[in-house]
Amino acid sequence: MPHLNLTGPDAGTPTTPPPRSPRTRPAPAADLAARLARSATVTGGEAMSDVRFFDWLDDRRRAHGQQVRRTTFAELSGWHFAPGTGDLEHRSGRFFAVRGLQVRTDFGPVREWRQPIIQQPEIGILGIAVREIGGVLHCLLQAKAEPGNVNGVQLSPTVQATRSNYTRVHGGSSVPYLDCFREPGALGHRVLADVLQSEQGSWFLRKRNRNMVVEVGPEVEAGEDFCWLTLRQIGLLLRYENLVNMDARTVLSCLPDWQHAPAASAAEAASDVALRSWITGQQSERELDTRLLALPEVEGHGWHRADDRISHERGLFFSIVPVDVVSGRREVASWSQPLLEPHGTGTIAMLVRRIDGVPHCLMQARVEPGYLDVVELGPTVQCTPGNYAHLPAGSRPRFLDAVEEARPERVLYDTVLSEEGGRFLRARNRYLIVAVDDTDDTEGAGGVGDPYGEETPPDFRWVSLRQLGELLRHSHYVNVQARTLVAALRTVPGLAGPDPLTARPVPAGAAVAGPADAVADGGEGRADHR
Numbered sequence: 001m002p003h004l005n006l007t008g009p010d011a012g013t014p015t016t017p018p019p020r021s022p023r024t025r026p027a028p029a030a031d032l033a034a035r036l037a038r039s040a041t042v043t044g045g046e047a048m049s050d051v052r053f054f055d056w057l058d059d060r061r062r063a064h065g066q067q068v069r070r071t072t073f074a075e076l077s078g079w080h081f082a083p084g085t086g087d088l089e090h091r092s093g094r095f096f097a098v099r100g101l102q103v104r105t106d107f108g109p110v111r112e113w114r115q116p117i118i119q120q121p122e123i124g125i126l127g128i129a130v131r132e133i134g135g136v137l138h139c140l141l142q143a144k145a146e147p148g149n150v151n152g153v154q155l156s157p158t159v160q161a162t163r164s165n166y167t168r169v170h171g172g173s174s175v176p177y178l179d180c181f182r183e184p185g186a187l188g189h190r191v192l193a194d195v196l197q198s199e200q201g202s203w204f205l206r207k208r209n210r211n212m213v214v215e216v217g218p219e220v221e222a223g224e225d226f227c228w229l230t231l232r233q234i235g236l237l238l239r240y241e242n243l244v245n246m247d248a249r250t251v252l253s254c255l256p257d258w259q260h261a262p263a264a265s266a267a268e269a270a271s272d273v274a275l276r277s278w279i280t281g282q283q284s285e286r287e288l289d290t291r292l293l294a295l296p297e298v299e300g301h302g303w304h305r306a307d308d309r310i311s312h313e314r315g316l317f318f319s320i321v322p323v324d325v326v327s328g329r330r331e332v333a334s335w336s337q338p339l340l341e342p343h344g345t346g347t348i349a350m351l352v353r354r355i356d357g358v359p360h361c362l363m364q365a366r367v368e369p370g371y372l373d374v375v376e377l378g379p380t381v382q383c384t385p386g387n388y389a390h391l392p393a394g395s396r397p398r399f400l401d402a403v404e405e406a407r408p409e410r411v412l413y414d415t416v417l418s419e420e421g422g423r424f425l426r427a428r429n430r431y432l433i434v435a436v437d438d439t440d441d442t443e444g445a446g447g448v449g450d451p452y453g454e455e456t457p458p459d460f461r462w463v464s465l466r467q468l469g470e471l472l473r474h475s476h477y478v479n480v481q482a483r484t485l486v487a488a489l490r491t492v493p494g495l496a497g498p499d500p501l502t503a504r505p506v507p508a509g510a511a512v513a514g515p516a517d518a519v520a521d522g523g524e525g526r527a528d529h530r
Helices: 029-041 050-063 231-237 246-253 272-285 400-404 465-471 480-489
Strands: 066-070 079-081 088-090 097-105 112-119 124-133 136-145 153-156 159-161 190-198 208-215 226-229 288-293 303-305 310-312 318-327 334-342 346-355 358-367 375-378 381-383 411-418 428-435 460-464
Touching: 029 136, 029 231, 050 136, 050 153, 050 226, 050 231, 079 334, 112 303, 124 246, 136 231, 153 246, 190 480, 208 246, 226 231, 246 411, 246 480, 272 358, 272 375, 272 460, 272 465, 346 400, 346 460, 346 480, 358 465, 358 480, 375 480, 381 400, 400 428, 411 480, 428 480, 460 465, 465 480
Parallel strands: 124 208, 346 428
Antiparallel strands: 066 318, 079 088, 088 097, 097 112, 097 288, 124 136, 124 159, 136 153, 136 226, 190 208, 303 310, 310 318, 318 334, 346 358, 346 381, 358 375, 358 460, 411 428
């Protein structure tokens, strides 16, 4: 097995590798699927053992000491409420801005409102480098501290950088491994996935990032803040709370689906053409009218501004808060910025079932004001339940009761995960995958028991896992919350086989080192600690 330079004087700043001979013909898709499947299942011979990973992570957390202090808008360095508009902007005109938005729609229990929203028009790069080590594909992940993380350091992609970051507007250091993704062909690397994907449409206005997976050669080694992990190891780490960050999860979901054949099946609830036609119809027929406002224009419409926050009068939804950050391991040592602080932990859930033996997910055509194409496919349930308490009876999201009342053996995945810590402060959602069958009573909605029936809600459809993988090859079909659940679905034992969809214990010897019940107990052991 090649030696990985995890320590030493050159570890922290990888050098640009010499050019390699370009690969003129990519390997067949079936070959790639087999290599991914092997990485997702093989045990033994990993570049970094499970036990060593946690020792390495503890070491990185000690090295990445970070101080985040709440402050006031007047004390924010480099930021101001712009003269004329009152929008919260960086004085360079780069990075991002907080503006006001007026929304009118036919989706959801509230049809018109105003809110602050983050506008970041530049497209960043989220990239994971992969390479074979000992005949097994490994992913290069980074221990990265973000100011909004609940626990400081989480596992991020190889590269996670906005354009302002990697063009060094802030005057900081360069981004390691960036050339692997900006010039993969010149370096002889092979692109396995490359697609623009959206981010949270309720908090960002038309925000997109380039999601990339690039296969590199043996000359690319791991710096001290980076580690090579197999898909099996990453899949098990996805069951630890607040460990694998949002940006890593979205890139992982864009990998080709190694569990399901690329060919369509007659057992799928809808053909690919019918599915795309339904999505296009939803995008064409749903009403969404958005208009940018000056930030002060949201005041008096449920929002108010104080010295240290912009918040909703009911204490719901989110606040915009200013922070100062000191970090010895980032491109710059200290900075100020606003962060969006959600109120409450969200519930993000996918109902899954087999249709004639083929696993399907119940997807919702969601309208969110920040989407570029009005509608993207979201999970069955995507909400913060507390935000609905003040609304009339009947406003509660469809299928939320089915998720909250699911029998334990039907819950295939249940983990609290953080959202992006560079823009959001302690944003967490409880992600669940829940199996249903023909006998389940889910709020009397025949669309779960009878996927072909007329009772299926018009904004929901059963979509096979194969079809989700195909949609993820393209932009703006599957939203960021659903992409996390796609990454999680690929870790569920037996999902690709004929067995009933019920929770099963992880086989002995398969769990990542930590507490003895770290993966299977569904409680404290899943948390990100030793």
